[in-house]
Amino acid sequence: MYIFIAQRRKIMQILKYILLLFIFSLSTAIGLLIAKMYENRVKELKEFKNILNIMKTKIKFTYEPLAEIFKQIAKENSSNIEKIFGKMINKINYETTEEVWTSCIQESDISINQEDKDILKRLGKLLGQTDVEGQISEIEVTQNFLDMQIEKAEEDKKKNQKMYKTLGIIAGLVFVIILM
């Protein structure tokens, strides 16, 4: 009987340490994930700028319809942003361009924040509505705004990335020590 109780206590002890390790790794992972979000935002904004550049060139020189341009952008389908354009292709035959553009940007599940999304959504108002000159100038305006957002995002990243990494690890350690 005593042996049985001692054995059970030992098992509980091991279980406790396993759970503490689990809490620590979870907290560290959350910290790293938030830090990663800041990095992803910069990357995605840069990618959007690049894609807008491609769109501008295509509108200027090949006069292809938007559906065709989206199809070419989404062809590789590797990053999250290219997947958004893939979604746009599916919808563009049934709704207006503005609706498709705004809804797809808004519903996209990426790291950019609401401010970035609003800037991108403003482009949808003129896309596919005016002549080539108007669209190109609108894309250029959006690119300038994106440049500003990229600068802001870089600043945020520099300020917050390291902090969240450290914060996750230390918060995990504090929890573990309190519960030990």
Next chain:
Amino acid sequence: MDINLLFKIAAIGILVAVLHQVLVRAGREDQAMMTTLAGLVIVLSMVIQEISSLFESVRTLFNL
């Protein structure tokens, strides 16, 4: 009294100090203040039983 309690309090103290430094460096003085206060409250809640037992023993010692 369990000697582990002392080590625990020391470890929490060190970690809260590091946390405070990290948050101040990132320009979040308010949160740094809050974490320091939270650390204080946690340590106090750990120590309060020991303090009450100290008062109890003083009372029994002098028959108050």
